Amino acid sequence: MTRRRRAAAVIVRGDRLLMVRERGRGPSGRHDGQEYWTLPGGGIAADETAEEAVRREVVEEVGLRPLAVRYLLDVPYPSGLTSCFAVQVADGEPILGSDKISCECPIMVGLDWVPLPQLHTATAGLPIPTMIVVWDPTIP
Template identity: 75%
Template sequence: MTERRRAAAVIVRDGRVLMVRERSLGPSGRHDGLEYWTLPGGGIADGETPEEAVRREVEEEVGLTPLSTRYLIDVPYPSGLTACFAVTVADGEPRVGHDELPCDCPSLVSVDWVPLPPVSPETMGAPIPTMIVVWPTH
C-alpha cells in the first residue's frame, strides 16, 4: 500500500449505499483493466483537509452537493489510507462525473445504489464495503 491519503464518502439512501464503478489501467496502459465498485472519493490534495477532499470528490465524481459530513473511520485501501465520512447530500440523482487527473488513474464507468446487507441489532452498525472487485467472467 502506498502512503497516499484519501477521503471517501458513505452516502446512504433508502437502505442503499452509493458506489462508483471504476476501471483501472490494464496491461495495454489504457483503461481496460480490472473493474471494481468503490465509495466515491479520491486523493487529498496538498493543503486540503480530508473533509474538504471528500466534499470535492462527491461533487466531482457523482455530481451531488454535500450538506454535512461526519468522520467515521480510517480504512486501508490499495492506494493508501482512506478517511471515510458519512455524507448527507442534497436531493438529486447521482451521475457519472469526471476527475481532471492524468491518465494513470482509474476511469469512472458508472454509479449506482448498492443494497446494504441486513445488520444484526447487536452490532449497532451498517456494513459498508469500501471496495468490491468485479472479477472477469472469462
C-alpha cells in the same frame, strides 16, 4: 500500498449505498483492466483537509451537494490510507462525473445505489463495503 492520503464518502439512502464503478489499467496500459465498485472519493490535496477533500470529491464524482459530513474511520485502500466520512447530501440523483486524467489512476465508468446487506446484531449500525471487486471471467 502507497502513502497517498485519500478521502471517501459513505452516502446512504434507505437501504442502499452510493458506489462508483472504476476500471484500472490493464496489460495494454489503457484503462481496460479489472473493474470494481468503490466509495466516491479521491486524493487529498496539499492545501485541503480530509473533510474539504471529501466534499470536493462528492461534487466532482457524483454531482451531489454535501450538506453534512462526519468522520467515521481510516481504512487501508490499495491506493493509500483513506479517511471515510458519512456524508449527507441534498436531494437529487447522482450523475457520474468525468475523469480528465492521463495517468495510471483508475477511470470512473459508472455509479449505482448498491443494496446494503442485512445484518442482525445486538448493536445498531450498517455494514458498509468500501470496495467490491467485479469478477469478469474474460479477464485473465
